[in-house]
Amino acid sequence: MDQYDEDNDYRHPEDDWDRDLLLDPAWEKQQRKTFTAWCNSHLRKTGTQIENIEEDFRDGLKLMLLLEVISGERLAKPERGKMRVHKISNVNKALDFIASKGVKLVSIGAEEIVDGNAKMTLGMIWTIILRFAIQDISVEETSAKEGLLLWCQRKTAPYKNVNIQNFHISWKDGLGFCALIHRHRPELIDYGKLRKDDPMTNLNTAFDVAEKYLDIPKMLDAEDIVGTARPDEKAIMTYVSSFYHAFSGAQKAETAANRICKVLAVNQENEQLMEDYEKLASDLLEWIRRTIPWLENRLPENTMQAMQQKLEDFRDYRRLHKPPKVQEKCQLEINFNTLQTKLRLSNRPAFMPSEGKMVSDINNAWGNLEGAEKGYEEWLLNEIRRLERLDHLAEKFRQKAAIHEAWTAGKEEMLQKQDYETASLSEIKALLKKHEAFESDLAAHQDRVEQIAAIAQELNELDYYDSPSVNARCQNICDQWDALGGMTQKRSEALQRTEKLLETIDQLYLEFAKRAAPFNNWMEGAMEDLQDTFIVHTIEEIKGLSTAHEQFKATLPEADKERLAILGIQNEIAKIVQTYHVNIAGTNPYTAINPQEINAKWDKVKQLVPQRDQALIEEHTRQQNNERLRVQFANQANVIGPWIQTKMGEIGRISIEMHGTLEDQLTNLRQYEKSIVNYKPKIDQLEGDHQLIQEALIFDNKHTKYTMEHIRVGWEQLLTTIARTINEIENQILTRDAKGISQEQLNEFRASFNHFDRKRTGIMDAEDFKTCLISVGYNLGENEFARIMSIVDPNRMGVVTFQAFIDFMSRETADTDTADQVMASFKILAGDKNYILADELRRELPPDQADYCMARMAPYTGPDGVPGALDYMSFSTALYGESDL
Numbered sequence: 057m058d059q060y061d062e063d064n065d066y067r068h069p070e071d072d073w074d075r076d077l078l079l080d081p082a083w084e085k086q087q088r089k090t091f092t093a094w095c096n097s098h099l100r101k102t103g104t105q106i107e108n109i110e111e112d113f114r115d116g117l118k119l120m121l122l123l124e125v126i127s128g129e130r131l132a133k134p135e136r137g138k139m140r141v142h143k144i145s146n147v148n149k150a151l152d153f154i155a156s157k158g159v160k161l162v163s164i165g166a167e168e169i170v171d172g173n174a175k176m177t178l179g180m181i182w183t184i185i186l187r188f189a190i191q192d193i194s195v196e197e198t199s200a201k202e203g204l205l206l207w208c209q210r211k212t213a214p215y216k217n218v219n220i221q222n223f224h225i226s227w228k229d230g231l232g233f234c235a236l237i238h239r240h241r242p243e244l245i246d247y248g249k250l251r252k253d254d255p256m257t258n259l260n261t262a263f264d265v266a267e268k269y270l271d272i273p274k275m276l277d278a279e280d281i282v283g284t285a286r287p288d289e290k291a292i293m294t295y296v297s298s299f300y301h302a303f304s305g306a307q308k309a310e311t312a313a314n315r316i317c318k319v320l321a322v323n324q325e326n327e328q329l330m331e332d333y334e335k336l337a338s339d340l341l342e343w344i345r346r347t348i349p350w351l352e353n354r355l356p357e358n359t360m361q362a363m364q365q366k367l368e369d370f371r372d373y374r375r376l377h378k379p380p381k382v383q384e385k386c387q388l389e390i391n392f393n394t395l396q397t398k399l400r401l402s403n404r405p406a407f408m409p410s411e412g413k414m415v416s417d418i419n420n421a422w423g424n425l426e427g428a429e430k431g432y433e434e435w436l437l438n439e440i441r442r443l444e445r446l447d448h449l450a451e452k453f454r455q456k457a458a459i460h461e462a463w464t465a466g467k468e469e470m471l472q473k474q475d476y477e478t479a480s481l482s483e484i485k486a487l488l489k490k491h492e493a494f495e496s497d498l499a500a501h502q503d504r505v506e507q508i509a510a511i512a513q514e515l516n517e518l519d520y521y522d523s524p525s526v527n528a529r530c531q532n533i534c535d536q537w538d539a540l541g542g543m544t545q546k547r548s549e550a551l552q553r554t555e556k557l558l559e560t561i562d563q564l565y566l567e568f569a570k571r572a573a574p575f576n577n578w579m580e581g582a583m584e585d586l587q588d589t590f591i592v593h594t595i596e597e598i599k600g601l602s603t604a605h606e607q608f609k610a611t612l613p614e615a616d617k618e619r620l621a622i623l624g625i626q627n628e629i630a631k632i633v634q635t636y637h638v639n640i641a642g643t644n645p646y647t648a649i650n651p652q653e654i655n656a657k658w659d660k661v662k663q664l665v666p667q668r669d670q671a672l673i674e675e676h677t678r679q680q681n682n683e684r685l686r687v688q689f690a691n692q693a694n695v696i697g698p699w700i701q702t703k704m705g706e707i708g709r710i711s712i713e714m715h716g717t718l719e720d721q722l723t724n725l726r727q728y729e730k731s732i733v734n735y736k737p738k739i740d741q742l743e744g745d746h747q748l749i750q751e752a753l754i755f756d757n758k759h760t761k762y763t764m765e766h767i768r769v770g771w772e773q774l775l776t777t778i779a780r781t782i783n784e785i786e787n788q789i790l791t792r793d794a795k796g797i798s799q800e801q802l803n804e805f806r807a808s809f810n811h812f813d814r815k816r817t818g819i820m821d822a823e824d825f826k827t828c829l830i831s832v833g834y835n836l837g838e839n840e841f842a843r844i845m846s847i848v849d850p851n852r853m854g855v856v857t858f859q860a861f862i863d864f865m866s867r868e869t870a871d872t873d874t875a876d877q878v879m880a881s882f883k884i885l886a887g888d889k890n891y892i893l894a895d896e897l898r899r900e901l902p903p904d905q906a907d908y909c910m911a912r913m914a915p916y917t918g919p920d921g922v923p924g925a926l927d928y929m930s931f932s933t934a935l936y937g938e939s940d941l
Contacts, residue, residue: 083288084178086280090291091181093275094189094298098125110177114170116146123153126188143170151180159187182290189297201293204300208232211239211303217252223292228281230258233299237265240303244269255282272298322402329395330407336388337413343381344421347373351428354435360443367436385422389415446518450526453511457529460504464536470494471543476551481558482645488551491544498544505537561632568625569646575618576649579657582608586664590675593756595683598676605668612665619658626651682754689745690759696742697762700770703732707777717799718792722785729778739771787859797862805865808832809858819855 088109096105099122106112113119115138120131132149135142147166155161161183168176186200195203195210205220212218215235220226227233229252238247244265250258259278266272275295281287357363392415395407409415476487512530516523585608592598643650707728746764749757757763792802812828813820820828825848826841836844848860 080288082280082284083291084174086276086284086288086291087178087182088174089277089280090275090288090294091178091185093273094185094294095122095181097273097298098122101125109181110172110174113147113177114172115143116148116150116166116169119150119169120146120153123150123184126184127153127157129153140170154180154183154187157187159183182294185290185294185297189301190293193297193300204293204297207300208236208296211236215239215247223289223296224286227292227296228287229255230260230262230278230281233262233266234258236296236299236303237262237270241269266299266302270299270302272302322398326395326398326402326404329391329398333388333391333395333407334410334413336384336391337409337418340381340384340388340418341413341421344425347377348425348428351425351432354432356439360440360447363436363440363443367440370433370436385418388418446515446520449511449515449518450520450522453508453515453526456504456508456511457533460501460508460533463501464540467540468543471540471547474550476554479554481555481562484551484555484558485562488555491548491551495544495548498540505533508533561629564625564629564632565644566646568622568629569644569649571618571622571625572647572649572654575615575622576654576657578615579654579661582661583657583664586661586668592675592679593682593754595676595679598672598679602672602676605672609665612661616658619654622654623651682752685745685749685752685754686757686759689742689749690757692738692742692745693760693762693764693767696738696767697760697770699735700767700774703774704770704777707774707781718785718789718802722782722789725778725782725785729782732774732778739767742767784859788862791859791862802862805862806858809861819857820861821855822849825856825861 092106092109095109099105099118102121102125104118104121106118117134120134123129124131131153134146134149144166147169151161151164151166164176164180164183169180190204191200193200193203193207195207198206201223205223208220212220212232212235215231215238217229218231218235220232231250231252234245234247234250238245245261250261256278259281263274263276263278267274275298276291280291357366392407392409399406476484479487509530512523512526515526520526590601592601743764788802791797792799797805808828808831809820812824812831814824815821822845825845826836829836829841829844844864848856848864
């Protein structure tokens with residue numbers, strides 16, 4: 057098996073990465089920054105670096121270079137092509153090299169890296185960091201992640217407020233980083249002035265010092281760590297591994313120096329642990345011996361107060377006395393185990409305590425203590441429960457008896473009243489309901505009476521000292537309860553007899569209320585609907601409202617029948633009252649609606665129906681007119697809109713496919729512009745129709761997709777485009793006349809421009825322009841092309857217009873002729889020297905050529921030892937560009 061497969065932290069690093077593909081955005085940001093800085097710390101040795109980790113590794117070249125730097129080995133020769141297959145080949149070579157180092161790559165493929173998959177790229181870099189920066193870390197038989205963590209713990213152990221337990225939240229306050237630096241380079245950080253509650257200062261201090269004095273690049277920002285609940289573990293491990301490698305040499309020297317002192321200290325510590333164990337064991341066994349007899353004392357007390365005091369003493373024992381002994385017992389076992397481990401590691405015999413003081417002896421004594429403690433606690437609780445039960449029952453009897461006696465007070469007088477003899481039906485029903493509620497209440501109190509009797513019986517069985525008074529009070533309660541039951545039955549019968557006398561009238565009242573309420577609601581809803589305003593926008597909507605109104609009118613005859621039936625119920629009530637002389641003082645108790653109110657609302661409904669008819673007719677007429685306006689506008693817009701789009705396309709083709717002389721083209725374009733301007737009356741007519749639509753408050757039109765805003769914008773673009781095209785032709789004529797360009801040259805420039813205007817937009821982007829220059833014979837370097845772009849694109853828009861193209865080509869033609877003339881003069885003046893003086897050249901050349909030459913020569917210097925001289929190589933470069941060097 058390969059040595060790397062034996063390490064649990066490195067065996068399957070991609071498995072861990074795959075489970076974490078959906079990174080927290082804050083973690084992904086931290087990994088990007090950290091991994092990028094880590095890569096650049098190695099790539100800078102070759103004079104290069106990366107900016108975007110998923111983009112800069114896509115072609116595989118910098119990835120292979122990174123692996124060569126960190127491994128010290130040469131990889132296979134990379135592919136230099138720019139096609140996807142070349143990039144995949146390079147990435148596969150890098151992945152194969154990683155696999156050759158014993159790394160099992162599970163879910164990382166070359167295609168994902170080439171496609172710029174951020175998660176896969178970060179996973180691949182993490183695999184490289186694990187293998188080449190963390191895997192070989194070894195501290196006291198631990199390696200990789202555990203070794204690095206142990207190293208951090210050992211180095212920061214002496215520092216206050218530093219507790220390194222992991223590679224995420226343990227580093228948030230920044231003290232861990234500062235402690236590592238101070239441990240190895242104390243002169244760099246004043247650790248005593250750092251505060252745990254100021255993590256931003258701590259982190260920035262550590263990162264700045266590491267970057268300035270330890271050559272450790274800044275891989276994270278303090279805000280990245282402080283602003284995240286749990287910093288990314290991989291980013292922190294990568295950063296900390298850089299500190300490990302920076303200090304690893306100092307660590308080895310420190311380990312060798314401390315080894316001898318460590319052996320002596322261990323022996324002294326072991327002896328002290330033996331003495332501490334013996335004393336602690338003796339003290340603990342003595343305390344157990346004294347405590348057990350106290351716990352076995354089970355003499356009962358006669359009062360609750362005395363038993364409560366025993367319980368409080370026991371709680372003090374549990375709360376105050378026992379916990380320290382538990383800690384002592386735990387510490388005793390820890391010391392014993394620690395001592396045995398240290399003796400075993402030091403190849404010394406195991407420690408054997410004195411007789412009776414073994415850990416097992418202490419555990420047996422402790423078990424006896426807890427057994428006595430458990431029995432004592434159970435006895436205490438049982439005794440307290442027994443006394444509490446008696447007190448509780450007596451108090452419960454008194455409370456329930458007092459509540460029942462208070463409830464029965466005045467109940468006999470209430471049951472003997474004859475108030476029902478002069479009551480109305482509503483009052484009788486109220487009295488009956490009240491009596492039914494009393495009966496329910498009486499039945500509910502039956503349980504309380506039974507509970508009172510049961511409690512008295514239980515107190516008698518437990519020999520309660522005050523049982524005679526309890527029994528007398530219980531008997532009085534039972535006798536009174538029987539009397540209340542008889543009175544309740546008599547009153548119930550009397551109320552029911554009186555209720556039957558008024559039942560008929562009550563039923564009629566109820567029927568009136570049941571039928572009057574929905575009918576009244578119907579009339580109110582009808583009035584509300586008939587008076588409700590409406591807003592419609594189409595013929596269909598107003599037709600729907602009219603149909604609904606007709607359906608409502610059809611229901612009116614049936615509603616009138618219901619009205620007459622309801623009024624008949626009221627007439628029948630009046631007849632019964634008159635015949636039987638029944639006392640029904642007041643109005644219908646079930647409703648506030650009366651016959652007069654019903655008749656008034658019915659008259660109002662009949663009045664509103666014709667008003668609604670007229671409003672619907674008027675709205676229908678208005679919607680018909682709106683529909684006519686929509687169709688009228690749509691018919692014109694559906695013609696004008698496509699016409700504008702067609703003309704825009706024609707102008708675009710004219711600007712690219714121009715034929716004949718520039719004057720002919722200008723004449724044709726002006727005639728074309730005139731034909732467009734002549735179309736303006738139709739636009740004005742459409743504006744008038746649009747004004748009518750707006751005045752009618754019409755906001756939609758299903759007959760056309762064109763709005764007036766679309767038509768206006770299209771018309772303005774059309775006029776602007778034809779004017780701009782005419783202006784371009786005029787500028788071309790001015791350029792031709794000023795530069796002396798022939799029509800054939802213009803045609804050639806136009807053909808070349810159109811050929812490389814691949815997008816047919818009338819402009820070339822930078823790449824198309826560069827290709828065009830190469831096709832006409834330019835041998836371009838990066839600086840030269842940048843110079844040309846600054847001429848043709850001074851506003852840095854990234855595109856070249858045809859006018860700029862013509863200006864450049866005409867000027868470059870003139871510059872080439874001037875350069876040839878100047879070079880010929882240079883060769884004559886220089887002779888065999890291969891250089892001339894700048895003043896000499898200025899005297900011999902015409903002023904315009906001299907100025908041209910001096911402007912070009914400004915960035916170059918002459919040969920060594922000849923001030924103000926111009927050598928042939930620099931002169932040629934200045935005149936013809938970098939490509940001629």
